[in-house]
Amino acid sequence: MKVQGRPMRTIWLEPDGQAVGIIDQTRLPHAFVTARLGTLEEAAHAIRAMRVRGAPLIGATAAYGVWLALREDASDAALARAREVLGATRPTAVNLHWALEQMRQLLEPLPVSERPSAAKQRAAELCDEDVAINRAMGGHGLKLLEAAWERKGRQGRLEVLTHCNAGWLATVDWGTALSPIYLAHDAGLPVHVWVDETRPRNQGAGLTAWELGQHGVPHTVIADNVGGHLMQHGQVDLCLVGTDRTTAHGDVANKIGTYLKALAAKDNGVPFYVALPSPTIDWSLRDGVREIPIEQRDGTELSDVTGRLASGEVATVRVTPEGSASANYAFDVTPARLVTALITERGVCPATEEGLRSLFPERAGRAS
Numbered sequence: 001m002k003v004q005g006r007p008m009r010t011i012w013l014e015p016d017g018q019a020v021g022i023i024d025q026t027r028l029p030h031a032f033v034t035a036r037l038g039t040l041e042e043a044a045h046a047i048r049a050m051r052v053r054g055a056p057l058i059g060a061t062a063a064y065g066v067w068l069a070l071r072e073d074a075s076d077a078a079l080a081r082a083r084e085v086l087g088a089t090r091p092t093a094v095n096l097h098w099a100l101e102q103m104r105q106l107l108e109p110l111p112v113s114e115r116p117s118a119a120k121q122r123a124a125e126l127c128d129e130d131v132a133i134n135r136a137m138g139g140h141g142l143k144l145l146e147a148a149w150e151r152k153g154r155q156g157r158l159e160v161l162t163h164c165n166a167g168w169l170a171t172v173d174w175g176t177a178l179s180p181i182y183l184a185h186d187a188g189l190p191v192h193v194w195v196d197e198t199r200p201r202n203q204g205a206g207l208t209a210w211e212l213g214q215h216g217v218p219h220t221v222i223a224d225n226v227g228g229h230l231m232q233h234g235q236v237d238l239c240l241v242g243t244d245r246t247t248a249h250g251d252v253a254n255k256i257g258t259y260l261k262a263l264a265a266k267d268n269g270v271p272f273y274v275a276l277p278s279p280t281i282d283w284s285l286r287d288g289v290r291e292i293p294i295e296q297r298d299g300t301e302l303s304d305v306t307g308r309l310a311s312g313e314v315a316t317v318r319v320t321p322e323g324s325a326s327a328n329y330a331f332d333v334t335p336a337r338l339v340t341a342l343i344t345e346r347g348v349c350p351a352t353e354e355g356l357r358s359l360f361p362e363r364a365g366r367a368s
């Protein structure tokens, strides 16, 4: 996408070829800051600290993290350590583990001398593949938005609610849930986005609002608990969210609060769509609620709020009393029965194993 009119991605190889460039998302929306990752540890920290975030971008960063490690030492032990260090950064987004497996399958059979260049090339390929997947997914999602606009008689605005940030900042480019929205806006549909602020890290208020503003897409930031009220009053035509891991049966792990939004959508007859790039499908799992690992992050992310004061200064304040405990579950799982359809790069399907295998027949009969 574009930042101040300049096309860019969220991750890139630095011009000197010696480091990986990223947008430091912990600084947005108050400052647009880029950073260099030059070592395995810097890549791992960037993922853990959410300088880069979003399942596809986490996977891309991990792939480059393997290259950064093998540049120093391309031995079997170094490859195993890189996969262990990166794999331990965040548990829920399956793209991380998928990308590390892609790198393992490629690199293990190679002579040590060939591994660094092969890793660098494969990481770049995974980034290009992510961009192509997201653009294709956007095209399929656009058809859903156009159909919703027709059902509405092409009156008023097309009201879409989204949760967290599943935009281009969560991927290498285009985004997942926001990809159809960008295409719809550019095609002239009067799409308006209700943006859940998404406590506690405020990926919606801070990142999705920033992205949509950069692209000129009308949007309104709302508190996380407003969505059900809007749906009750006919102000949401459809919900469109991303995912960090979706099981072969269509159970969807996504940012905490997604499940509650899906319940409200079901109760009000509002379609609930999930943008699902295929690297985010965990074919090995069936029961998402019981099997998908849910990340628990430090409680200070909930108790401490960072923002811009009236003076313009960016500061962090504690909003809970000293001594109060904070439980910071970062994801929840929406059962497939609450999902209207899954939007993949190969098309749209029901949130069922049959639906997914119809789009990915090469997976039929494979347990993982």
Ligand SMILES: CSC[C@H]1O[C@H](OP(=O)(O)O)[C@H](O)[C@@H]1O
Binding pocket: 053, 054, 055, 056, 163, 164, 165, 166, 167, 170, 171, 175, 176, 177, 203, 241, 242, 243, 244, 254, 255, 256, 330
């Ligand atoms: C397209 S993946 C976006 C997905 O990732 C976010 O989690 P986080 O910001 O903690 O990395 C959130 O679940 C989004 O829906």
